[in-house]
Amino acid sequence: MSSHTDNPALQHHFDDLKQQNEAANMGMWAFLAQEIMFFGGLFLAYTVYRYKYFEAFVEGSNHLPIFWGALNTGVLIASSFTVAMAVRSAQLGRAKALFNWIIGTMVLGVAFLGIKSIEYADKYHHGLIPGPNFHYDGPLAPQMKIFFSFYFVMTGMHALHMIIGIGLMIWLIPKIRRGAFSGEYYSPIENFGLYWHFVDIVWIFLFPLLYLIGRDPWIHL
Amino acid sequence: MDSSVDTVGGTGHSNVDHQAGHHDGPHIAPMRMYISIVCLLFVMTAVTVGAAFVELGALGTPIALAIAIFKASFVVLFFMHVRYNTPLMWVFAGAGFFWLLIMFSLTMQDYVSRGWEAPAPIQFLDLL
Numbered sequence: 001m002s003s004h005t006d007n008p009a010l011q012h013h014f015d016d017l018k019q020q021n022e023a024a025n026m027g028m029w030a031f032l033a034q035e036i037m038f039f040g041g042l043f044l045a046y047t048v049y050r051y052k053y054f055e056a057f058v059e060g061s062n063h064l065p066i067f068w069g070a071l072n073t074g075v076l077i078a079s080s081f082t083v084a085m086a087v088r089s090a091q092l093g094r095a096k097a098l099f100n101w102i103i104g105t106m107v108l109g110v111a112f113l114g115i116k117s118i119e120y121a122d123k124y125h126h127g128l129i130p131g132p133n134f135h136y137d138g139p140l141a142p143q144m145k146i147f148f149s150f151y152f153v154m155t156g157m158h159a160l161h162m163i164i165g166i167g168l169m170i171w172l173i174p175k176i177r178r179g180a181f182s183g184e185y186y187s188p189i190e191n192f193g194l195y196w197h198f199v200d201i202v203w204i205f206l207f208p209l210l211y212l213i214g215r216d217p218w219i220h221l
Numbered sequence: 222m223d224s225s226v227d228t229v230g231g232t233g234h235s236n237v238d239h240q241a242g243h244h245d246g247p248h249i250a251p252m253r254m255y256i257s258i259v260c261l262l263f264v265m266t267a268v269t270v271g272a273a274f275v276e277l278g279a280l281g282t283p284i285a286l287a288i289a290i291f292k293a294s295f296v297v298l299f300f301m302h303v304r305y306n307t308p309l310m311w312v313f314a315g316a317g318f319f320w321l322l323i324m325f326s327l328t329m330q331d332y333v334s335r336g337w338e339a340p341a342p343i344q345f346l347d348l349l
Contacts (some may be wrong), residue, residue, distance in 0.1 A: 021247075025306075026313055033317030040321045047325070048332055070270045074263060081259035084300045091249045183247075197301045201293045208285035212273040 009185035021187045028191040032198050039202050042157065046150050046209065053143040054214070060147030061215040063128060065119065069211035072115045073203065079108035080200040087193040093183030099176050102169055105196065109166050116159055123148070151210055158206060161199045168192050248305040258299050265292050 007017055014020035050057045086101035127135040129152065130145045138144075172192060175181065181189055269288040277284060298304040303314045 022307070022310075026310065029310060029313035033313065033320070036317030036321055040317075040324060043321075044325055044328055047329065051329075051332055066270065066273065070266065073266050077259060077262045077266065080262075080296060080300055081255060084255050084259075085252070088249060088252070088255070091247050194301055197296050201296055204292050204296070205289050208269055208289050212269065213282045213285050215273070217273045 007182075007184055009180075017184055021185075021190070024187040024191060025194075028194050032194060035198060039154075039157070042150075042154050043205065043209075046154065049146055049150065053140075053146060056140040056143030057147045058214045059138070059140050060144045060151070061210065061213070062219040063123075063126070064151070064211045064215075065122070065220050066211055066217055067221055068115055068119050069207050072112050073207045075108050075112045075115065076200050076203050079105050079112070080197055082108060083193045083196045087186070087190050090181055090186035090189040091183060095176060095179060095181065098181065098189065099173070102173060102176065106166055106169050109162055109169075113159060113162055113166075116155065123152075154206055154210070158199065158202050161202070165192075165196050165199060168195070248302065250299070250302075250305075254299065258295055261295060262292055 009020075010017050011020060014023065082101050082104040086098055086105060089095075089097035089101055123129055127133055128148050130149045134141075134145055134148075136144055169192070172188060175188070265288055269285055272281065272284055272288070297314065301314075303311060306314075
């Protein structure tokens, strides 16, 4: 550990790698606080409209398949585990294991998006995408449009974050293969892990709010 | 490289209880801890899905949210390593969530107390 200052990853404006890693870590948390505010606005708007149009939100929720939502929750939690293991492998300086855990995380991330696209296709076929093709028979149709607008904006923004996360892994993989990371320097892996866990946390709240609460679970299981 | 493996090689399981910052290297939690937590998260997902099939009335939403907060706390504290981090990092990690709390409580106390608008359905009011 005494050879901190010799590491080529150390930037000249830091005393040592420990200080550099802590600064990078703190910057990442500042970014995540901004992300909490971004998604927080969506969650708050959802809460206000759920309060105003409770029946329509329940009826809209009845159209979301619990099975796919729960499966995707499992897939995302598993990917949080694989990325945690990737960070641990990086801390231990095990490049091969790091590579494998990142590939595993990518596979799970793509699986999540695949399941999401099945759900989106199902909504398209049932005319539940707000817009000119939206059709729903019932007195609550206008308010259900609001529910499905929230559903698509919130899950869509979440999916966009997943796509960005997969892009970050595509960017990290050549670096991992080149041996850019070691037990001393791995903050890009650690900060990517923080990002991925945050995206997981957003889904941990989206799943019960959109798919579970207040609804009749036997409709569109 | 070798010296860093030495630092982390001897961490074993007991190191989980140590505070970060007392030693030079990063805190490395044992694999067993990650496996226990991911199992807990799977179980809590099954519990929240199961709860949706039980008639809980007005308690359904608070229970689902409590489970979500419980799961998120474990992700933040252990997967995101905040548990082992410096106090300054706790402040950074907590600031966003604290701000969220302010935004929700101030906004919702306005919406639920507007007596001149149509009253909200009873199912929603019950849980506030």
